[in-house]
Amino acid sequence: MRARWQKPPLYQARGRLVCYVPPDAPDGKNRHLIGRAEGFRLYAKIPIMLLTIDHVGIACRDLGAAIERYVGVFGLAVVSLETNDEQGVREAMLATESGTSYVQLLQPLSPDSPVGKFLERRGEGMHHVGYAVADVSAALAEIGATGIRLIDSRPRHGSMGASIAFLPPKDLGGVLTELVQPLG
Amino acid sequence: MRARWQKPPLYQARGRLVCYVPPDAPDGKNRHLIGRAEGFRLYAKIPIMLLTIDHVGIACRDLGAAIERYVGVFGLAVVSLETNDEQGVREAMLATESGTSYVQLLQPLSPDSPVGKFLERRGEGMHHVGYAVADVSAALAEIGATGIRLIDSRPRHGSMGASIAFLPPKDLGGVLTELVQPLG
Numbered sequence: 001m002r003a004r005w006q007k008p009p010l011y012q013a014r015g016r017l018v019c020y021v022p023p024d025a026p027d028g029k030n031r032h033l034i035g036r037a038e039g040f041r042l043y044a045k046i047p048i049m050l051l052t053i054d055h056v057g058i059a060c061r062d063l064g065a066a067i068e069r070y071v072g073v074f075g076l077a078v079v080s081l082e083t084n085d086e087q088g089v090r091e092a093m094l095a096t097e098s099g100t101s102y103v104q105l106l107q108p109l110s111p112d113s114p115v116g117k118f119l120e121r122r123g124e125g126m127h128h129v130g131y132a133v134a135d136v137s138a139a140l141a142e143i144g145a146t147g148i149r150l151i152d153s154r155p156r157h158g159s160m161g162a163s164i165a166f167l168p169p170k171d172l173g174g175v176l177t178e179l180v181q182p183l184g
Numbered sequence: 185m186r187a188r189w190q191k192p193p194l195y196q197a198r199g200r201l202v203c204y205v206p207p208d209a210p211d212g213k214n215r216h217l218i219g220r221a222e223g224f225r226l227y228a229k230i231p232i233m234l235l236t237i238d239h240v241g242i243a244c245r246d247l248g249a250a251i252e253r254y255v256g257v258f259g260l261a262v263v264s265l266e267t268n269d270e271q272g273v274r275e276a277m278l279a280t281e282s283g284t285s286y287v288q289l290l291q292p293l294s295p296d297s298p299v300g301k302f303l304e305r306r307g308e309g310m311h312h313v314g315y316a317v318a319d320v321s322a323a324l325a326e327i328g329a330t331g332i333r334l335i336d337s338r339p340r341h342g343s344m345g346a347s348i349a350f351l352p353p354k355d356l357g358g359v360l361t362e363l364v365q366p367l368g
Contacts, residue, residue, distance in 0.1 A: 049259045052282035053237040056313045060357050069357065073330050074315075075233045096315065098236035101285065125358030126310045129240045131258075131280065146257050173244050173253065174309030 049139055050131040054180040055093070055102040055159075059115050059127040063090055063107035070094050070103055080160045088113025093159050104130070104159065128166070130178035136163045139179050143167065155181070233323055234315040238364040239277070239286040239343075243299050243311040247274055247291035254278050254287055264344045272297025277343050288314070288343065312350070314362035320347045323363050327351065339365070 060066035070076045076094035079102075083090050088110060094103045106127060108116035118127055133139040136155045144150055151166040158164030161183035169176045244250035254260045260278035263286075267274050272294060278287045290311060292300035302311055317323040320339045328334055335350040342348030345367035353360045 048261065048279070048281040050280045052280050053240060053285040056237060056240065056310075056359075058357060058359055066357055073327055073332055073356075077232070095232070096234045096236045097232040101237040103234075122306070123358055125353065126240075126313065129310065143257055148257055169309065172257075173242060173250055174307055175240075175242055 049133060049142065051134065052132050053101055054130040054132040054178075054182070055104045056126055057104045057106055057128040057130065057176075057178070058125065059106050059108075059118050059122075060124050061107065061119060063092060063105055066105045066107075067092050067094070070105070076103060082159060083109070084157075084159075085109070086156070087115075089115050091159060100132070128176035128178050130164070130180045133179045133181055136165050136179050136181040140165055148172070233317060233326065235318065236316050237285055238314040238316040238362075238366070239288045240310055241288045241290055241312040241314065241360075241362070242309065243290050243292075243302050243306075244308050245291065245303060247276060247289055250289045250291075251276050251278070254289070260287060266343060267293070268341075268343075269293070270340070271299075273299050275343060284316070312360035312362050314342075314348070314364045317363045317365055320349050320363050320365040324349055332356070 058066070067078060071078070071094070076096065078092050079095045080093040081091075082093075089106045089108055091107070092105045094105065096102065106115050108114075108119060110116055111120065115127060140150055140153065140155070144153070148171045149168055151168050152164075155163040155165050158178075158180060163181040165179045167177040167179070242250070251262060255262070255278070260280065262276050263279045264277040265275075266277075273290045273292055275291070276289045278289065280286065290299050292298075292303060294300055295304065299311060324334055324337065324339070328337070332355045333352055335352050336348075339347040339349050342362075342364060347365040349363045351361040351363070
């Protein structure tokens with residue numbers, strides 16, 4: 001079977017064409033790998049906004065205990081430990097083997113901070129998910145144009161020098177969503 | 185500054201030594217990139233169990249509406265749509281640009297399934313996080329040895345042919361955690 005551009009079998013994203021490439025076919029230019037299915041590689045003709053999952057943000061009451069857990073159980077290593085006064089958190093970034101996705105542990109600086117209120121309401125657990133994007137300002141403009149509300153209309157400072165912006169859970173099925181443009 | 189092996193500045197994982205490599209130094213063998221800090225690459229001498237974030241599992245009431253949202257807002261493409269009777273879910277996998285991390289959307293098949301009960305209790309939102317591992321059986325043995333309880337003591341079938349196992353939120357700070365060994 002020859003590789004060919006066609007509409008995806010399930011859902012079409014913004015008119016994107018998807019290419020099914022057999023296992024033995026060479027890679028092509030202007031193709032963006034979006035997955036594999038039944039031995040075939042799937043490519044899209046236009047890039048996807050979300051590059052990868054940058055991190056999961058996990059709310060905890062005791063940052064030291066949470067770090068010990070992820071270090072002791074999974075062998076992760078802490079690569080950053082910061083206080084973000086603007087967000088009211090003390091946070092640690094723990095790298096996975098890939099070096100491009102992280103577990104972010106968040107301890108609130110006070111009970112009335114957003115993470116403090118989250119802990120009060122929901123208890124410890126997953127607080128948000130952060131996706132890497134190439135350009136957070138461009139992504140905000142594109143997402144805003146779809147009618148989704150923005151918590152941050154302009155990027156702000158995140159962990160490890162990244163530019164970040166949050167999108168509200170109300171418009172995204174209950175998921176607090178962060179866009180992350182990592183430091184170059 | 186020369187690269188050298190040393191104990192990490194913050195926390196030491198299982199006696200792991202971490203190497204700080206300046207930006208202009210070549211890559212070395214037997215090093216596992218775990219992150220970057222202040223322009224330096226950070227390498228560990230032993231591999232980290234969690235390779236990367238494979239997916240975030242998101243519970244939703246209406247799978248079709250949730251898919252439309254992730255396709256329409258972020259341009260993701262659906263690469264798999266499956267029913268998992270054992271887990272009581274209808275699920276979609278949507279690939280990020282990397283092709284190695286996914287948004288997994290989960291609609292319960294019945295209100296008394298685990299995801300059905302989660303929706304009843306917490307509403308729509310993040311349900312679990314899945315990390316890629318090289319060998320899920322080996323990871324389960326290693327994690328079990330740390331005293332963490334296991335939901336699955338042996339791997340079972342997950343999305344897209346993966347071998348998976350779940351770890352309980354009670355032992356992991358409120359986070360339902362999945363180990364994923366993707367189909368080779």
